[in-house]
Amino acid sequence: MLGSTSKNQEISKLFETVVDGGYCIGCGACAAVVDSPIKMKLDEYGKLYATLNEPVDKTSNQTSLGTVCPFSNEGLNEDQLAEEIFGKDCQYHNQIGYYLTTYAGFVNEGDFRKRGSSGGMGNWIVTQLLSEGLVDGVIHVKPCTPSPTDPRLFKYQISKTIEEVRNGAKSRYYPIEISEVIQMLREQPGRYVIVGVPCFIKAIRLLMKQDPIISERIKFCVGLICGHLKSIHFAEMFAWQCGIEPGQLLEFDFRKKLPDRVASQYAIKAVGWQDGQVIERISPVRDLYGWDWGQGFFKYKACDYCDDVVAETADIVVGDAWLPQYVGDSQGTNVVVVRNSILHNLIEQGITTGKLKLDHIDADEVARSQSSGLNHRREGLAYRLYLSDQKGEWRPPKRVQPQINHLSKQLQKRQYLRIQLAEQSHIAFKQAIDAKRFYIFVQRMSLLVLQYQRTYPHVPLWKKPFHNFKKFIKRLFFS
Ligand SMILES: Cc1cc2nc3c(=O)[nH]c(=O)nc-3n(C[C@H](O)[C@H](O)[C@H](O)COP(=O)(O)OP(=O)(O)OC[C@H]3O[C@@H](n4cnc5c(N)ncnc54)[C@H](O)[C@@H]3O)c2cc1C
Numbered sequence: 001m002l003g004s005t006s007k008n009q010e011i012s013k014l015f016e017t018v019v020d021g022g023y024c025i026g027c028g029a030c031a032a033v034v035d036s037p038i039k040m041k042l043d044e045y046g047k048l049y050a051t052l053n054e055p056v057d058k059t060s061n062q063t064s065l066g067t068v069c070p071f072s073n074e075g076l077n078e079d080q081l082a083e084e085i086f087g088k089d090c091q092y093h094n095q096i097g098y099y100l101t102t103y104a105g106f107v108n109e110g111d112f113r114k115r116g117s118s119g120g121m122g123n124w125i126v127t128q129l130l131s132e133g134l135v136d137g138v139i140h141v142k143p144c145t146p147s148p149t150d151p152r153l154f155k156y157q158i159s160k161t162i163e164e165v166r167n168g169a170k171s172r173y174y175p176i177e178i179s180e181v182i183q184m185l186r187e188q189p190g191r192y193v194i195v196g197v198p199c200f201i202k203a204i205r206l207l208m209k210q211d212p213i214i215s216e217r218i219k220f221c222v223g224l225i226c227g228h229l230k231s232i233h234f235a236e237m238f239a240w241q242c243g244i245e246p247g248q249l250l251e252f253d254f255r256k257k258l259p260d261r262v263a264s265q266y267a268i269k270a271v272g273w274q275d276g277q278v279i280e281r282i283s284p285v286r287d288l289y290g291w292d293w294g295q296g297f298f299k300y301k302a303c304d305y306c307d308d309v310v311a312e313t314a315d316i317v318v319g320d321a322w323l324p325q326y327v328g329d330s331q332g333t334n335v336v337v338v339r340n341s342i343l344h345n346l347i348e349q350g351i352t353t354g355k356l357k358l359d360h361i362d363a364d365e366v367a368r369s370q371s372s373g374l375n376h377r378r379e380g381l382a383y384r385l386y387l388s389d390q391k392g393e394w395r396p397p398k399r400v401q402p403q404i405n406h407l408s409k410q411l412q413k414r415q416y417l418r419i420q421l422a423e424q425s426h427i428a429f430k431q432a433i434d435a436k437r438f439y440i441f442v443q444r445m446s447l448l449v450l451q452y453q454r455t456y457p458h459v460p461l462w463k464k465p466f467h468n469f470k471k472f473i474k475r476l477f478f479s
Pocket residue numbers: 112115116117118119120121122123124126140141142168169170171172173174176195196197224225226227228229230318319320321322334370373
């Protein structure tokens with residue numbers, strides 16, 4: 001916390017609003033500003049957050065920290081940033097933002113698809129930029145070795161060869177930050193592409209606006225569609241159920257494909273210490289407690305106050321094609337939104353040469369593939385904003401307006417319980433770690449989980465086959 005000792009109004013404002021309000025996503029943009037007095041730290045709940053270097057530098061005269069923070073009320077919003085970059089050449093869609101073209105499909109070349117979380121497009125795009133000589137380095141999130149002082153399994157790193165990029169494939173639902181890697185970028189001149197979830201890409205765009213070195217060196221931003229970010233404990237929760245206790249994890253794969261299941265029913269792979277030996281465990285994620293992303297275990301509070309699902313400020317965005325016509329393929333399928341003409345040409349060349357197997361789909365179809373995320377961050381967000389405003393608290397400015405009457409009482413309850421579930425999961429897991437008993441976590445969460453499940457229409461067992469058939473028909477004709 002800042003306290004009253006600092007004379008720097010700018011820092012005080014950022015801390016009193018974003019950080020103390022719990023809206024810090026831990027992106028590290030404020031710590032990446034030249035001479036920033038801020039550093040990134042892991043809290044006791046396994047989340048990264050901004051904190052001040054001790055002792056506080058009272059001479060620091062930083063006036064630009066708030067303008068780079070994706071959650072402060074100082075910087076431009078996603079619409080303003082995106083309009084400046086894409087407004088001239090792209091069409092606009094009110095759920096996915098600007099776009100030149102939209103696709104669904106996968107990489108048909110090498111082992112990109114096999115190694116990727118969905119269709120392999122994320123790593124194919126950055127590899128292509130590197131091999132075509134359009135960039136000298138790829139800034140993305142890769143595995144690292146945990147140590148007693150830093151338990152993190154993943155960090156932003158720079159890959160400069162195709163082999164190094166290859167080892168960076170897969171999604172990391174894990175706390176990461178950009179200040180360390182931005183420092184490396186300052187020290188290593190060159191042209192870079194950066195990969196990130198929407199709020200990180202927004203932060204990069206804001207940094208680029210005020211720092212000529214970053215602006216000159218970052219040539220492309222690749223966005224990942226985002227549901228929400230997780231604390232370190234998300235991976236630890238799964239690993240613990242497989243016999244690897246918190247603090248003992250060495251490697252983690254959040255998205256291991258299972259050949260005999262639909263794409264959404266993937267597995268996790270955990271490697272870690274058990275009784276002095278390194279063990280490896282693989283389990284279908286749905287066999288483990290806490291897999292349901294709707295329940296939002298270990299979600300950052302900031303994610304409940306985010307309205308950008310499809311990385312609206314990125315040059316190109318990739319996500320999962322959660323659509324009935326694609327989800328059956330266990331190997332995974334991407335949705336892709338292209339906003340940059342150079343990347344558009346790369347993709348079209350890839351299709352022509354058979355390296356990519358992509359269908360043109362329309363922007364509404366991309367939005368449909370993310371219907372849960374969009375509902376949560378449109379209708380759900382409007383209600384959460386209403387709740388914050390009722391309490392008279394500071395909260396980040398949003399493009400969505402506060403509202404209450406658009407949701408039924410049951411849907412209001414569901415949103416309320418999601419906030420509670422996320423909040424409680426951090427506390428309950430810490431209690432379980434302290435007690436060295438996983439069941440404590442389940443026990444502390446069970447009532448909220450039950451209440452949450454009850455907000456979904458109850459279907460008696462004997463009606464289930466008919467209900468599922470109705471759902472199938474509805475999906476077939478109306479999705
Ligand atoms: C926190 C999070 C939430 C997500 N939520 C959704 C969602 O709700 N809906 C949806 O459709 N898709 C979501 N995604 C994206 C999805 O999981 C896949 O990453 C995406 O479909 C790309 O898969 P791929 O096979 O094309 O990528 P790959 O070929 O596996 O390449 C992924 C690239 O992204 C980089 N990367 C991985 N994790 C991160 C990270 N945390 N930050 C920055 N770079 C990273 C890797 O280093 C690699 O370069 C989410 C991703 C993350 C990280």
